[in-house]
Amino acid sequence: MTHSDRTPAPANTSSNPGIRSDWTPGEVAELFELPFNDLLFRAQAVHRQYFDPNAVQISTLLSIKTGACPEDCAYCPQSTRFDTGLSVEELMDVQAVVDQAQQARQAGATRFCMGAAWRSPKDRDMPAVLAMVRGVSALGMETCMTLGMLSDSQAEALAEAGLDYYNHNLDTSPEYYREIISTRTYDDRLQTLERVRSVGMKVCCGGILGMGEQRMDRVGLLWQLATLPTHPESVPINQLVRVPGTPLADEADMDALEFVRTIAVARILMPASHVRLSAGREEMSEEMHALAFMAGANSIFYGDKLLTTANPEENRDLQLLAKLGISPEPLTLRSAPLDPDPRFYDASSPHAA
Secondary structure (H helix, E strand, C coil): CCCCCCCCCCCCCCCCCCCCCCCCHHHHHHHCCCCCHEEEEEEHHHHHCCCCEEEEEEEEEEEECCCCCCCCCCCCCCCCCCCCCCCCCCCCHHHHHHHHHHHHHHCCCCCCEEECCCCCHHHHHHHHHHHHHHHHCCCCCCEEEEEECCCCHHHHHHHHCCCCECCCCCCCCHHHHHHHCCCCCCCHHHHHHHHHHHHHCEECCCCECCCCCHHEEEEEEEHHHHHCCCCCCCEEEECCCCCCCCCCCCCCCCCHHHHHHHHHHHHCCCCCCCEEECCCHHHHHHHHHHHHCCCCCCCEEEECCEECCCCCHHHHHHCCCCHHEEEEECCCCCCCCCCCCCCCCCCCCCCCC
């Protein structure tokens, strides 16, 4: 039986009775149909129950191994099947990764995410990967990795090394998934998520909007996420970045208000999760960012690049956050603190570290 055919999980009420895992697809669809103002009002009310509405979590993403991926994900410039002009780069040196993490921490990031273009990691690469986790953790930052599918032993090793989050997106609904990827199944992805949960790591899992899917596919994606026995602690919502050479290079623009609707529904369904604005922010206006924050987004990737695609420059993000009166979530250090970047941490701010 596939995940999409299963009976919804029992409500996850062990830690918070307000969090449900028993949503039905019909309930999710009804949220999407609400008048826009009513939907945003409801999402904002839920958001304020669980988070500071004027704070965002800041993450930085680094590609630690770029290109030469054997998968055929239609959106990805790193696939060997598409001619995108991307330069292939081998796995980075451990110290170079730690140095990048230290720079990100000084700029205000509290989580450092490392991505490798693999179908799954090879055992020969695991010692370096584990050393990266330990090195970044020693800086006091939260760590996240996305390495593809994991075996039981690899998940256990990452957990033992201290990895906080593992990212493995579902991308879209089970029904539309086969239009985007053929080299792995939806259940392959779900099995990796189960392995991550079984060893005690947190889950970062979301999807990509604007790949030609219909609203019911967005309903299906969010229903899948919201009916996992434990919601992902981090839910990245990406807007397709159309890369020349990929099958989706000529896809039509994503409707901005539909994107914001999806953020709002994600917030209502998964109230205690960080909902992250991820890829595609380069194409988002300030007004679209502001609506997304109002709808419940409370995490962003910070920096000028996400793996291989552009991201708004740091100063643009800082200026926008200042306009909106939004402060970064403070960094809870695990080791001796560095002097924080004053652009991010004002001593007079209630969110200062």
